[in-house]
Amino acid sequence: MKKILLSIGIAALLASPIQAQFTVPALSYPLDALEPHIDKQTMEIHHDKHHAAYVEKLNKEVTANALLKDKSIEEIVTHVSKYNKAVRDNAGGHYNHSLFWTVMGPEGHTLGGPLLEDINATFGSFDKFKTAFADSAKTRFGSGWAWLIVDATGKLKITTTPNQDNPLMDVVKVKGTPVLALDVWEHAYYLKYQNKRPDYITAFWNVVNWDEVNKRYNEAKKKKK
Numbered sequence: 001m002k003k004i005l006l007s008i009g010i011a012a013l014l015a016s017p018i019q020a021q022f023t024v025p026a027l028s029y030p031l032d033a034l035e036p037h038i039d040k041q042t043m044e045i046h047h048d049k050h051h052a053a054y055v056e057k058l059n060k061e062v063t064a065n066a067l068l069k070d071k072s073i074e075e076i077v078t079h080v081s082k083y084n085k086a087v088r089d090n091a092g093g094h095y096n097h098s099l100f101w102t103v104m105g106p107e108g109h110t111l112g113g114p115l116l117e118d119i120n121a122t123f124g125s126f127d128k129f130k131t132a133f134a135d136s137a138k139t140r141f142g143s144g145w146a147w148l149i150v151d152a153t154g155k156l157k158i159t160t161t162p163n164q165d166n167p168l169m170d171v172v173k174v175k176g177t178p179v180l181a182l183d184v185w186e187h188a189y190y191l192k193y194q195n196k197r198p199d200y201i202t203a204f205w206n207v208v209n210w211d212e213v214n215k216r217y218n219e220a221k222k223k224k225k
């Protein structure tokens, strides 16, 4: 029996098509891990359908444009002005969602250390930062993202982008390295919160994975030195 299974495994491996350049990263937590703040069904559709669609369309662009071959997602978004609108939207969609999944996690993360000190120094307090970030997310018209970034001078900044743009892109005004991201497209919250984007934003704070945000902050600061 073992031998048969092994043969089937090898046959499947040999028959599988060449690995696509981009794939949807698996979540590091179950789909229901963010409940009750972000519901399982939203996560399922968002990760397995929406994100997968960006990746599929991006891979199609890779097939059509040799310049994209073997480029990392960071390389593509950083020089996104070289490419068409479909690359901008779908490479952005892939980068943004990949980051978004990692900066969330089950409840219970707290923020401390140098990032907290920097937030206090830059925004006055952690609560003032949360208010400023939430206000930006609420007032982002239509679909888009809210970001906490480290800019080229090493300073923390809150910014927003429309559609699937992000602060790494050479086409946006406020540039920097993203350390925290919030998706404010309706598909991110409509099932549970309908038109109440502010309630979704309030709930988001419960599921921020501050360890990951802290890690991204440290890496971004190191790059500036």
Ligand code: MN3
Pocket (backbone or CB within 6 Å): 046, 050, 097, 183, 185, 187, 188
């Ligand atoms: Mn989304």
